[in-house]
Amino acid sequence: MSAKDESFGSSYLPSFDETNDLKITKPDVLRFALIIIFVCGMIFSDITEIPTVPKFYVDNASLTQFNYTKTNHSLSYNLALNITITNPKKYIGLEYSDIQVTAYYGRTRFAFVTLVNETASFHQNSNTTVSFENVAVQGQKLVLFAESVFNKYSLGTAAGVYSVDLLIAFKETFVSGNAICNLKLPLGFNGTATPGFEATKCWRRRYY
Ligand SMILES: *[C@@H]1O[C@H](CO)[C@@H](O)[C@H](O)[C@H]1NC(C)=O
Ligand SMILES: *[C@@H]1O[C@H](CO)[C@@H](O)[C@H](O)[C@H]1NC(C)=O
Ligand SMILES: *[C@@H]1O[C@H](CO)[C@@H](O)[C@H](O)[C@H]1NC(C)=O
Ligand SMILES: *[C@@H]1O[C@H](CO)[C@@H](O)[C@H](O)[C@H]1NC(C)=O
Ligand SMILES: *[C@@H]1O[C@H](CO)[C@@H](O)[C@H](O)[C@H]1NC(C)=O
Numbered sequence: 608m609s610a611k612d613e614s615f616g617s618s619y620l621p622s623f624d625e626t627n628d629l630k631i632t633k634p635d636v637l638r639f640a641l642i643i644i645f646v647c648g649m650i651f652s653d654i655t656e657i658p659t660v661p662k663f664y665v666d667n668a669s670l671t672q673f674n675y676t677k678t679n680h681s682l683s684y685n686l687a688l689n690i691t692i693t694n695p696k697k698y699i700g701l702e703y704s705d706i707q708v709t710a711y712y713g714r715t716r717f718a719f720v721t722l723v724n725e726t727a728s729f730h731q732n733s734n735t736t737v738s739f740e741n742v743a744v745q746g747q748k749l750v751l752f753a754e755s756v757f758n759k760y761s762l763g764t765a766a767g768v769y770s771v772d773l774l775i776a777f778k779e780t781f782v783s784g785n786a787i788c789n790l791k792l793p794l795g796f797n798g799t800a801t802p803g804f805e806a807t808k809c810w811r812r813r814y815y
């Protein structure tokens with residue numbers, strides 16, 4: 608009963624100075640707390656979403672040689688790639704110790720290129736995109752293709768469109784993984800590039 612009286616008393620007899628003080632200070636503290644919570648939330652979401660970065664794209668590519676010789680099972684290839692890597696994080700930079708690109712044709716691995724080394728690690732600032740331009744995938748490889756895949760080659764050196772898959776594997780301080788880029792490469796005649804390649808977004812295969 609006494610508590611009820613007290614609450615009645617306080618609500619019907621407010622001290623104007625006190626309520627004014629409360630009205631001014633209380634929302635300010637609240638606002639401050641909300642800002643802190645908001646900022647912490649932003650950084651926290653940035654951190655918790657780390658396993659979704661980085662994002663890989665193949666902006667451009669030119670295939671100027673893709674030649675399989677049946678008699679000695681030798682594949683000659685010459686592929687130039689423009690690869691971009693995006694770090695969409697607002698606050699967090701990425702520190703790569705390793706980025707490797709493996710090229711497959713019909714599940715057969717034929718080439719391997721290193722973009723970033725442990726000896727030459729690479730820092731990417733937040734909210735930036737870096738490009739690796741004219742990455743050369745070039746050489747000759749002894750490979751045995753399954754009959755169906757081999758037949759695609761037997762169409763010869765006439766211009767065609769070849770499906771080449773890239774597996775991009777990377778190591779970063781907090782996240783590692785690999786992404787796959789399914790490229791459709793028009794073969795250039797005569798050692799010259801053909802336009803017609805469409806920029807390809809790579810998809811996350813396994814990030815951890
Ligand atoms: C890669 O990008 C550079 C600069 O934009 C360009 O000169 C080059 O032709 C591109 N390479 C390929 C294979 O498209
Ligand atoms: C493919 O190989 C054949 C035989 O070696 C050669 O004549 C031809 O020029 C090659 N084509 C390309 C695009 O390299
Ligand atoms: C396979 O044969 C082709 C055409 O004769 C030749 O250009 C190429 O050098 C050979 N590759 C190997 C590994 O002997
Ligand atoms: C990220 O970069 C873009 C383009 O450079 C810029 O417009 C944007 O304000 C940046 N965002 C942050 C959070 O820095
Ligand atoms: C990889 O490391 C070797 C030394 O181990 C170095 O000579 C080479 O330049 C590095 N390559 C890249 C792409 O950083």
Ligand SMILES: *[C@@H]1O[C@H](CO)[C@@H](O)[C@H](O)[C@H]1NC(C)=O
Binds near residue numbers: 796
């Ligand atoms: C191949 O290239 C040479 C020199 O660039 C040119 O003279 C020839 O016409 C080209 N052939 C074809 C089929 O494009």
Ligand SMILES: *[C@@H]1O[C@H](CO)[C@@H](O)[C@H](O)[C@H]1NC(C)=O
Binds near residue numbers: 666800802
């Ligand atoms: C891709 O590279 C080829 C050859 O270098 C060029 O002709 C073409 O314009 C480039 N495409 C884009 C979208 O940059």
